[in-house]
Amino acid sequence: MSSETTETERQISHAVDNAVEPAHSVDEPAHGDHKHGLTDLGYVKVAAVLALMTALEVTLTYIDIPGGVFMALLLSLMVLKFWTVVSYFMHLKFDNPIFTKLFYSGLFLALGVYCVALLTFQFFNPS
Amino acid sequence: MADTVAPTTPASEPDTTLSIDLATAPDIHGQTPTPGAAHGEGGEHGHATSTGLSNNKLAMWMFLGSECLLFGGLISTYMLYRGRHEGSPSPSQLYNIPLTSVSSFVLLMSSLTMVLAVSAAQRHDDRTTSTWLTVTALLGATFVGAQVFEFTEFYHEGLGFTTNLFGSSFFTLTGFHGVHVTVGIILLMSLVGMINRNKIPGNKAEVVEMIGLYWHFVDIVWIVIFTLVYLIPS
Numbered sequence A: 001m002s003s004e005t006t007e008t009e010r011q012i013s014h015a016v017d018n019a020v021e022p023a024h025s026v027d028e029p030a031h032g033d034h035k036h037g038l039t040d041l042g043y044v045k046v047a048a049v050l051a052l053m054t055a056l057e058v059t060l061t062y063i064d065i066p067g068g069v070f071m072a073l074l075l076s077l078m079v080l081k082f083w084t085v086v087s088y089f090m091h092l093k094f095d096n097p098i099f100t101k102l103f104y105s106g107l108f109l110a111l112g113v114y115c116v117a118l119l120t121f122q123f124f125n126p127s
Numbered sequence B: 001m002a003d004t005v006a007p008t009t010p011a012s013e014p015d016t017t018l019s020i021d022l023a024t025a026p027d028i029h030g031q032t033p034t035p036g037a038a039h040g041e042g043g044e045h046g047h048a049t050s051t052g053l054s055n056n057k058l059a060m061w062m063f064l065g066s067e068c069l070l071f072g073g074l075i076s077t078y079m080l081y082r083g084r085h086e087g088s089p090s091p092s093q094l095y096n097i098p099l100t101s102v103s104s105f106v107l108l109m110s111s112l113t114m115v116l117a118v119s120a121a122q123r124h125d126d127r128t129t130s131t132w133l134t135v136t137a138l139l140g141a142t143f144v145g146a147q148v149f150e151f152t153e154f155y156h157e158g159l160g161f162t163t164n165l166f167g168s169s170f171f172t173l174t175g176f177h178g179v180h181v182t183v184g185i186i187l188l189m190s191l192v193g194m195i196n197r198n199k200i201p202g203n204k205a206e207v208v209e210m211i212g213l214y215w216h217f218v219d220i221v222w223i224v225i226f227t228l229v230y231l232i233p234s
Helices: A003-019 A040-062 A067-089 A097-120 B055-081 B097-122 B126-156 B165-196 B204-231
Strands: none
Touching: A040 A067, A040 B097, A040 B204, A067 B097, A067 B204, A097 B055, B055 B165, B055 B204, B097 B126, B097 B204, B126 B165, B126 B204, B165 B204
């Protein structure tokens, strides 16, 4: 086989590869299947932060602080803990964004629907 | 075996034909064939999908998204009825915050052991995976035990399921969560048994990760319940 033919074959093969990019091979798992996330020590550190936030939450209930500040702090800690577990332990931070969209669409749909339901029952009305 | 387009030109002429390995060439959808795929066999990493994502994982995240709606409804109902405690002590008199804090900590740590199990499964370390899964199940059982103790205490203090609206909504919400934890424990122990007998088909790490996602979800639901139900007074 001549060198000219070999060069033509190489160019066409390259063009085919570029036109039809394979999803993945058996040795290269699909997105979201590969090893991802933190190291084991990293997970322990995240758990320590979560434990500290829980301790802070409980401590707040024993401290005499204004109701508005108390509520804001508790809800902020709750959201932060929720986000930390979802992002690091459930790997959403390292995974394909479509999983994040799927989960948070369900979550925000639930938040919206039940906020409207609570509004209907005048839950947020101080009287 | 590789199918090739055989050259048919005479040996004296320059060879201008291509030799393409059809067994490994991507198809029109961009998928590279995997060994055994034509026979429906699951490889170590499963089949290529049209999205390039694992269908199992996609389904699990959709399921968890829908679970948000279930628990959202139960939490909202509790928020509406938590002030309706006629005929029984008020929530602030009933709740044992130190006990619930310890059980919350236990459930939080079970999320750590679960993620360590997933990490070990990704390293193909079956023994460590089984150990962490068992520890996770034990921590989950401790949480459920604390919840049963709490329910019993409430009952002795005069709060039953049908005593008032507060009791009904409280037991429904926390009971549903407890059932989810119990299902998680059953899944974990089944998984340990299957790993020890090498009975998991396909991608073992992905199966462990799926159970892990469910377990972490149960944990994040408790994070919300702990704050909204126990720590914020009515």
